[in-house]
Amino acid sequence: MEWLLSMPKVELHAHLNGSIRDSTLLELARLLGEKGVIVFSDVEHVIMKNDRSLHEVFKLFDLIHILTTDHKTVTRITKEVVEDFASENVVYLELRTTPKRNDSIGMSKRSYMEAVVEGLRAVSAVDIDFAPHNMDGNPVNDMITDDICNGTTRKKIYVRLLLSIDRRETTEAAMETVKLALEMREFGVLGIDLSGNPIVGEWSTFLPALEFAREQGLQITLHCGEVPNKKEINSMLDFLPQRVGHACFFQEEEWKKLKSSKIPVEICLTSNIRTDTISSIDIHHFANLYAAKHPLVLCTDDSGVFSTTLSKEYHLAASTFGLGKWEMFQLAKTAVGFIFADDGVKQDLEGIFNLAAKKLD
Numbered sequence: 001m002e003w004l005l006s007m008p009k010v011e012l013h014a015h016l017n018g019s020i021r022d023s024t025l026l027e028l029a030r031l032l033g034e035k036g037v038i039v040f041s042d043v044e045h046v047i048m049k050n051d052r053s054l055h056e057v058f059k060l061f062d063l064i065h066i067l068t069t070d071h072k073t074v075t076r077i078t079k080e081v082v083e084d085f086a087s088e089n090v091v092y093l094e095l096r097t098t099p100k101r102n103d104s105i106g107m108s109k110r111s112y113m114e115a116v117v118e119g120l121r122a123v124s125a126v127d128i129d130f131a132p133h134n135m136d137g138n139p140v141n142d143m144i145t146d147d148i149c150n151g152t153t154r155k156k157i158y159v160r161l162l163l164s165i166d167r168r169e170t171t172e173a174a175m176e177t178v179k180l181a182l183e184m185r186e187f188g189v190l191g192i193d194l195s196g197n198p199i200v201g202e203w204s205t206f207l208p209a210l211e212f213a214r215e216q217g218l219q220i221t222l223h224c225g226e227v228p229n230k231k232e233i234n235s236m237l238d239f240l241p242q243r244v245g246h247a248c249f250f251q252e253e254e255w256k257k258l259k260s261s262k263i264p265v266e267i268c269l270t271s272n273i274r275t276d277t278i279s280s281i282d283i284h285h286f287a288n289l290y291a292a293k294h295p296l297v298l299c300t301d302d303s304g305v306f307s308t309t310l311s312k313e314y315h316l317a318a319s320t321f322g323l324g325k326w327e328m329f330q331l332a333k334t335a336v337g338f339i340f341a342d343d344g345v346k347q348d349l350e351g352i353f354n355l356a357a358k359k360l361d
């Protein structure tokens, strides 16, 4: 486990509000309990519960959002989530979040995202490269103080953002998110994710916004096949997104389509097992896709909600599927090819992995 912790890793499927430390969630719940907004003991039980169905997970997210959706807290959780990933040697993080509007506290989707960017700026435990430009429009190169390769002990993490469209949203709301992503490109927003409760909403509702996003040069990743929905899975694959997440309820036809398209899959082992989307780890489609050399990346999904870390996900894959140090290292390294950031970042990451390869015994 130690070598998996120290190995550089790339995280491409992490939801901000799913990645919050339990201690932070409990602290926030306690505060709201004191204010009489919630009953702390009820909420404490829900936060600490381990096994949840997919349906219960989305109920938990509604609760988490009550605890976290004010500007100050959004900034705090962003900072903590980034520092937590960096602490286990995640060197590149694509963090996704759903911009939220809450008129009662003067929050717009834009101000929510500004609070996220504030959180990136507040990161202090590690060095961070989060955007091609600073808030004032100047390049941020001067804020990159240390380099993981030059022998300094301070860790460095590259962070880029994806804006999520929640499946509960209308076409107009989805379009608003895409427009916001375009406005915020200079703050490291690279693409759009479609997520949320998979039994809610229709593909046709989101398609216009996703097509617009693509036309405008944003990259797209879709939660695909979290529930059995053959028609939607096929429509999503025909859309040819840059990546898909989960890919659980595929049948032969969809596997064929996926493999011939070579669309990289974000694999979230613990999430799939905890939510019973896959009945047992040893029959997880990771094994088949890995054997077929299909592009794959191991991810956490919601490290807070599922009490996991990226190192634990690598450990689970290694122990379940009998993969050794070198194979796990290669798996981590190939993920660099599937990131949404530009070639400059890819080259930096390759440098980090090449250096780490020399230390691998």
Ligand code: 6MZ
Binding pocket: 015, 016, 017, 018, 057, 061, 062, 096, 097, 098, 099, 164, 166, 195, 196, 197, 198, 223, 226, 271, 275, 301, 302
């Ligand atoms: C689908 C998921 C998810 O955006 O508020 N989300 N959507 N499947 C999953 N697998 C279990 N896990 C998280 O982060 C939380 C939101 O991400 C989506 C849901 O819409 C959830 O409300 P943000 O930062």
